[in-house]
Amino acid sequence: MEGPISNECFDVINPANGEVVSKAAAGHEGDTQEAIEASYAAFQDWAATPATKRAEILIRIYQLMLERQKELAQTISLEMGKPLKQAMGEVKNAADYVLWNAEEGKRIYGKTMQASEENKRLKVIQQPVGPVGAITPWNFPLAMVTRKLSPALAAGCTVVLKPAEQTPGSAVQFFKLAEEAGIPKGVLNLVTGNPAKIGDALLSDKRIRKIAFTGSTAVGKHLLKNAAEQVKRVSMELGGHAPLIVFEDADLEQAVTNILRAKFFNSGQTCISPNRIYVQESVKEEFLTLFKEKVEGLKVGNGLEDDVDLGPVVNKAGLEKAIEHVEDAVRNGANLIYGGNECKVTGCENGYFYSPTILSDVDEAMLISHQETFGPVASIFTFDDELEVVNKANNTDYGLAAYIFTQNLSRSVRVSEGLEYGMVGINDTVLAQVQGPFGGMKESGMGREGGPDGLADFLETKFISTII
Template identity: 50%
Template sequence: MSINGEWVGEELDLLKVSNPANGQIVGSVPNGGEKEANLAVEAAHRAFQTWSKTTAYERANHLKRLHQLMLENQEELAQIMTLEMGKPINESRGEVNYAASFIEWFAEEGKRIYGETIPSHTSGKRLQVWKKPIGVVAAITPWNFPAAMLTRKIGPALAAGCTVIMKPSGESPLTAVKLMELCEEAGFPKGVVNLITGSSSKIAKAIMDDARVRKITFTGSTEVGKILIRQSANQVKRLSLELGGHAPMIVLDDANVDVAVKGVMASKFRNAGQTCICANRIYVQASIYDTFVAKFAEAVEELKVGNGVDESVDIGPLINQAGLDKVNHHVQDAITKGATILTGGKSITSDGGVFFAPTVIKDVDQSMVVMQEETFGPVAPVQKIASEEEAVKLANDTPYGLAAYVFTENVARGTRVIEQLNFGIVGWNDGAPSAAQVPFGGMKESGIGREGGHEGIDAFVESQYVSIGLE
């Protein structure tokens, strides 16, 4: 762990990190807890007193240097990521670029935190709004995007003048360790960026109980997000929450089927389906249903499963046995209730790894658990629908509202459908909508706030209204 510019934790027990592709131990991190969290908060609080007073241009220079270092170390970061959580190496390289793009974007966006001068109601006053960094920020991130989820949080926080405490997942903390090394090399002063690893419950409790931490930014399950909301109430901590999803993909009868198949392949099978915005429920209009599922299954059969270090692999392992058990349960439930497996449908035993074959299921319906719960695996259920009205009704029938996808060549129809969808992100004829310059976040139980884009930095500043009397 790195606290106040010092690497610490040698005396602590270790948390071992294993490669889900083969079960081999690839590294370890200290099992920190309340004591280490308190030390990190103290360091970040102390550093905030000076970091918050630096200019946006000074902060941008550090961030630009970090961006450069991430690109220079792309291959090492990608290899670490693949070893610790199984992502195919080409996807890992892509994630490093994506993660670095947030650092570059917010390096510039920090220069555009504008205040206001408001016309006064009287000649004897001047009315202004100042923008101030919110304070110490704790960034708690999941295992599935160990680089991008961190940079999407620390980039705007640092650019705004906040100091940060990074808490990565215990399943994939090694990428964060390397990012911390690069932050040091980029010249961030001591205490501005801190890294703690270990017990999530103990660390989170210490952070939530400490009034000096003014902001929590979290990506993870809706269940944990609700716990953080309740815990934040005692001190009215500011929260940004990117939570669970259950993304629908609607393919209407005027869609280009080849474009739709390409879109669902890009969305569904990235990171073996272990993404919060991947297509989980595919609704296809009846007249093109058979054509779509045939072409889709044919494309899925071409995907290669294996250890992510192999350059030719498309689908890596699931993160752990619990993830595999959940996918198996979803598939078996669908079969029991009358669905048909077109390809895949089974786990794969390979060198101690945790793999599931890329799967397409047709003839599913709303009674099946796969259409009600987020699978987080390489399983694509396809349901036949009669109309766009039915598609909208089924798509919105969920407590989640993170991402949705619509495929239609008709502009009026696409606009009409999307206006009725209650999701924070919509890909229209696009299976990969994410980018640093756009707002990322959900409606309903999928979260609070937005990350990325100009909205992404707003969450890390406070507005201070100042009324200046001149008489």
């Protein structure tokens, strides 16, 4: 791997202790242009490579990822604080996307149609869209990379990747594994550094035919607006503000166990984390008692230590946002049931730790009800009837993920179909699965990653009519 044109680097910081983990290349427009040129030059040969050959390379990458699982997980934990056992799970999930898309790449089908004239032959083929610019976030620094790169590669596209500046390490390691697996020169290109300059270079160059992005809705809108200048294809997984509804007929033990896993996984720093937990009034007290008991057992600490459930939030801004949301809620009438304070972890005095927190009696006037906290704060709302809560759940510009807990089959069908979200979990909070399409409605994005149509966003449909 080559260094940046500027020969400059930036520090990568461990949020658990404030120490410098590593240094990364500070790339900018010139480096991005070189990467685009390499990607463009390699595209025709890679597109013409048989799908089985592309799959063989991807499967080898999958195998190498599993062999280096612990090393990759340690890098994730060091750079963004994720507990090691969760980081190990992320590596496995990231590898599964590589394997899934390797197999799907061998199933890119065309069609033939009956023509209206006997000397005509009609067919449709699928071809790779072209070089792709991929931009990934810090909260799942490896899984987001493979969810974009593996379908692009399987479809026959070349890629220029810009990973989050907070977490470049696991992307660098992935590229080394890809090289070891035999990926041809120029097919994969990595640029780390200034996000605005790199992103603008990808957007302005006509040789990049598609942008694949995961991140905030505000940045997504900027990318979409600029991509429109060239009618450049885009797929985007943007912000979320997930509702989770607990009906009075729910199995509360099941609901609390699942909420605990979803809300505090990665210290609440996931786009599908339940931000608004609606509990039916008749079971509110029972729910809160059980939920508090579970939350009290969570351990906060350095993600590299054993048995840690919550690591730090990613940076000072993330910590300040959690503090602001909790203080605003309490000031405006919410009840602090548990937590609500910064944590001091021995040996990590400079870390950005916030205690797992429960707020009850939250209402729509509070910041936390309409802004994504991205921290370990569970906000409990109450409701009386089904129609009321569905309307409240849908009253947002976001539409990524939603959750329902009920034992009533008819209700589960009605509510899941009535919720304006791209993904709905019924008595389940694990939605990021390779077999299913991941993505949202409204301002939560466009396009889907994973599932049986995961390669569709990287393919063009071409109709061919032939007179013989």
